[in-house]
Amino acid sequence: MRTTKLLLSATLGLSFLGASLSTHAQDKPLRIGWVYALGNAPAVIADRKGFFREEGVNVEIKSFGDGPVVQQALSSGELDMAYIGVPPVYQWYARGLNSRILAKVNYGQAAVITQADSKIKEVKDLKGGKIAGIAKGSGMDVLLRGYVLKEASGLEPDRDINVVSMPAGNMTAALDRNLVDAAFTWEPFISTALLRGTSRVVLDVNKAIPEYPWYIVMGMPRTLAQRPDDVLKVLRAHHRAIDFLNKHPDEANRILAEAFEIAPVKTADGREIAPVKVIEEARKRIGWSDRIENTDLQFIQRLINYSRSLGFLNKDLKATEFIDTSWQQRAVQAPAKPAAARQN
Known part of the structure; x- marks a missing residue:
């Protein structure tokens, strides 16, 4: 009887510990890196408009100067997800960093x-x-x-x-x-x-190359396995940010001009152009969408082929090997939370 009680106690203790560790993992901020470029505007908007928080995910956003530095942070375990250009993803995938592209961020730039x-x-x-x-x-x-x-x-x-x-x-x-x-x-x-x-x-x-894709949202295998619900929440916040960029350009432009610390532009004739005008001008060459189309897959394959022919890639790859659109589909199809629930 005593042995049975001890075993039951140990089992309950391990169950409690497992639940506690799981809860603790969910409470930890999901660390998201992003390349400091206007193409990654959805990361800025989702953060500053509170979309991540409203979707119920605790995130820690960190900007980087370029894609290779982001990939180094991912491979060393410093980041869980990233807004990054396509080439670093497949270049590191070829070296064994088994990450996945989950959604598109922008086109053009x-x-x-x-x-x-x-x-x-x-x-x-x-x-x-x-x-x-x-x-x-x-x-x-x-x-x-x-x-x-x-x-x-x-x-x-x-x-x-x-x-x-x-x-x-x-x-x-x-x-x-x-x-x-x-x-x-x-x-x-x-x-x-x-x-x-x-x-x-x-x-x-x-x-x-009209609407060629560039930045994407990617996730590490451990993140996809251990925190799938949080990944879906991030993708929902990402979708909302892109919707906001496209439907509320004036407010979005003001947020971006501030976030990217755009200085007033001094012209050759001495005029001063407001920072928000820089963002307006940029929209002539850049746009935002989260949906990965067949044309995107074709362009990404072209990039892979360029890298291979230039000697930057050590093996042949197919774009479909590291792109998983099922996450985006699940995130978009999931029922939206009531506003009150988002705030809790």
Whole structure:
């Protein structure tokens, strides 16, 4: 009898401990990293509008300068989910980081710009010159070398044109000082340069490849396994943020101008343009959607193929290997919570 009581007590104790650990895991903030770029605006909106909180998930949001740094934080266990570009996901997937793309974040964002008075009309006119880009092997570098230079313009990177790596924030100054002939950059850097009146667009990638996907929401296997309900809540908040961006552009633009610390733009003739105008200008080249379409899968496969041909990927991959749209479908199909329940 005593033995039976001891076993029962031990069993109850272990059950209580398991429940306690599970509850504790759910109480811990879900750590979400995001690349500091306007394309990832839904992460900012969901946080600042309280959508994560209203969906009942405790999150900790942290911004990073680029995708490779985010992936390092993911692989070291510092993050659970991320808003990140597609290329870092499949590059690290090929190395064994078995993460999954769960939803889309945006489309568009990148362009080649040059000085307003430059004689360059097309990217192919840059042959023999210099173009600013970010770190070799990064997602934007894959798009620059694989599509912009090779496929769209017939230029061989490093042979026909010199790609000069630098932070995006330094590119406009490099153009002004004639250190480079053009720059491949993204929003809001493009719009700031255009509104200054010192630059013009040579190639808008979103016009060449309409609504091409770039940033996505991804989750780590341990997160998907241990905190599935919280993942769905994050995706619901993400969906609401995109809906807000599309239906309330004026308020969203004000939030983004503040969040990205956009400074007033000084034009060549001395005028000052309000920060919110930078976001309005950027919307000409960028938009937001969470739904992964067949055309998105096709474009992602193109990126994979570019990476492989450029020597940035050590194996052949299929986009469907690491994209799981079932999470997004479950999140969107789930019944919405009443407002009162969201606040509790």
